[in-house]
Amino acid sequence: MSPTSQRRKPATSRVLAVAAGIATVGALAVAVPASASPDTSVAAHGKKSRTVDVQLLSFNDLHGNLEPPTGSSGRVSELQADGTTKTVDAGGVEYLATHLRQAREGNRYSITAAGGDMIGASPLISGLFHDEPTIEALNKLELDVTSVGNHEFDEGAKELARLQNGGCHPAEGCYEDTEFKGAEFPYLAANVTNEKTGRPILDPYFIWKKDGIKIGFIGVTLEGTPNIVSAEGVKGLKFHDEVETINKYTKVLERKGVKSVVALIHEGGSPASSAYNYDCDSPGAGDGISGPVVDIAKNLSPQVDALVTGHTHQAYVCTIDDPAGKPRMVTSAASFGRLYTDTTLTYDRWTGNIVRTAVDSANHVVTRDVPKAQDMTQLVTKWKTLAAPVAGKAVGHISADIPGRGATTPESPLGDLIADAQLEHAKSLDPEADLALMNPGGIRSDLTYAASGSEGDGVVTYGEAYTVQPFSNTVNLLDLTGAQLITALQQQVSGSNAASPKILQISEGLTYTLDMTKSGADRVVVDSIRLNGAAIDPAATYRVAMNNFLAGGGDGFGALAQGTNPLVGSDDLAAFNAYLAAHSSPAAPIAPPAADRITVIK
The missing domain is CATH 3.60.21.10 (Metallo-dependent phosphatases)
Structure with a gap:
């Protein structure tokens, strides 16, 4: 054992x-x-015993995680005898x-x-x-x-x-x-x-x-x-x-x-x-x-x-x-x-x-202190070689780990970064774009500072960015009323999401308070919702960027599926990579966002 x-x-x-x-x-x-090994269920007198262990x-x-996962995705928490945990x-x-x-x-x-x-x-x-x-x-x-x-x-x-x-x-x-x-x-x-x-x-x-x-x-x-x-x-x-x-x-x-x-x-x-x-x-x-x-x-x-x-x-x-x-x-x-x-x-x-x-x-x-299975090493090497021309390309630079899947808070630094990238892409399509929303389940990993290969610390490769957003979703633009936007935020913590909230990641400029001491839709403090400092007007129309999964009402966000005047942009990974390229360099890497757009009351 x-x-x-x-x-x-x-x-x-x-x-x-x-x-x-x-x-x-x-x-x-x-x-x-039949296995070549002996049947251990055979009793000493030569007859099979009544029970056998399977x-x-x-x-x-x-x-599809063939290679060792990185960041929090590649660790497990182990409870120690003294009540503490180690990874x-x-x-x-x-x-x-x-x-x-x-x-x-x-x-x-x-x-x-x-x-x-x-x-x-x-x-x-x-x-x-x-x-x-x-x-x-x-x-x-x-x-x-x-x-x-x-x-x-x-x-x-x-x-x-x-x-x-x-x-x-x-x-x-x-x-x-x-x-x-x-x-x-x-x-x-x-x-x-x-x-x-x-x-x-x-x-x-x-x-x-x-x-x-x-x-x-x-x-x-x-x-x-x-x-x-x-x-x-x-x-x-x-x-x-x-x-x-x-x-x-x-x-x-x-x-x-x-x-x-x-x-x-x-x-x-x-x-x-x-x-x-x-x-x-x-x-x-x-x-x-x-x-x-x-x-x-x-x-x-x-x-x-x-x-x-x-x-x-x-x-x-x-x-x-x-x-x-x-x-x-x-x-x-x-x-x-x-x-x-x-x-x-x-x-x-x-x-x-x-x-x-x-x-x-x-x-x-599945510890990593055992010998690697050679046939699996050959398989991984084969597919890595085929993917290498694409996977190893540098697309951006970061100054430290940017938690996404491994974040311990409802709003993640990587979620903020992705939402900002989608808003910037949306504005290139329509300068009237106001904000962006990203589903948390679409963020599949963290961005880690330590090199995953020979690219060097702080370098974000195409393969690493792909691991974060692998779905090939498009960035869509929709018109939503302020009332629909408020309802969408409430749907994070009500309806099918009441038992297990799905907190949307939001672009810079959108802020609100989430009061988890309350229940259902009341957890979203409506009077606190602001866009660039101004209260959301239920009767006004807002231009909102989101991926096609959310635009279709995915994850229980039926209010988002009511949007009108649709415009389909590039895929979300391309938008993310373009943002990294435009906002980082070896001399000026991107720092982890503060993840302070949602105020959470516990």
Whole structure:
């Protein structure tokens, strides 16, 4: 066992259709070839014992992070015996491969599964090639099965089908001499159907078989995927309730004689501590975790034996009681390949069930003190070489770290910088542009001062900027009334965002107070909203810049979708790079913005 691990024990097919619609087929089942290692379930008298341990290795939200992530994205927080925390460098597919291979040693029965968002919002080394490098890496990791996440739909169902089945990109062709072979593991999306046919677009479940052992996996993404993905990415698709879908297919598996079920759910929760080894079963089972996964876990059929979750990028190993009042393991391994979870499922050969009281699970840090997996090093080197002419180009200079994804405050310095860049781009299109808004989820990383390669400290490369904003969104201009703008700010903390606020990053000149001691829309102090010192006039019209995701009402900002007089500008990364180039140099780098535009009352 890794010294940086937490162990918890409870108390008691292929793409079947794309948007156009293709008929569904039977669920994919794979008979795993026998291992050369001895069957450790054989008792001394030569007969197989009644129970056998099956290892389940899992991870989630890799997001194409093949190289070790930098900044806060490449660290995990570890709780110490004295109650303090320290950070540990973690992640990188070369190290993840070594850790998984070492974990499998001596385990005749081992399954590797994932909880979605393997691709999408990826660094340049993967994103530049439409995530083919990540699929190749997952094949080498011997991934057996994964659910889809919301980011699997960033480029739409047809592109997801290509990544599953293989073939060259329809616009850019092949990146290598040989045709892309596709994923050697099935993507599951039981709750995603074609709007016209009502049929699943992906196989809903997968059955793992070996030596008479049968374990079913059901994969779903969050029902709210259309609210956090561009409209084009989910066009023609319908997303269904997670609990209803999993319970439906649990019955299907049971009719097929599969009584042991694991749910792969791209939806998650938030533990009370960010430390990966925090005891979220304190003082009682599941008391230290909140969020959507709690209600899902409490309502899933008792026939489901364990939940592998994701989406929130949090680390937890908890037990949450099922509807029958029995504890059930719920896990998540943070994100970006920094952790993996090792769960022992004790399988009863006589009944075909998992012995729930014997389930054991732990999160382990993907430390960087192990040898790199040579095959992964070769893969990373190959794609880095192809990306190098683009990735290494200097686009700007900074004087210190500029936190974005790793910021601990609702307003981040990098969020301010991006919003300012979008406003400057908007003014070049229309001098009447007044302000810019940026969704926090669109900021995928930090800008770090330390060099990531040979470029030198303080140099921002194209690859680093791409990692921050990898979505290729456009910067759009819309007319909004002052009343609509006020409503949009209130939607940050109300409606679908009430439980988990999404605080927009704002351009210079816009200021207001956010009172978190209040609830819902009242958290936004309307009388405090100012633009260049003047109060927002509900009846006036303002020219507002935002990316096309927000312009479509994404992240629950329906008020922004009501904008009129649209004008589409360049992509957001180009706008950001142009701003860095215009406002920095080796002699005069950009300093981190103060992030003082939003006054937060706690």
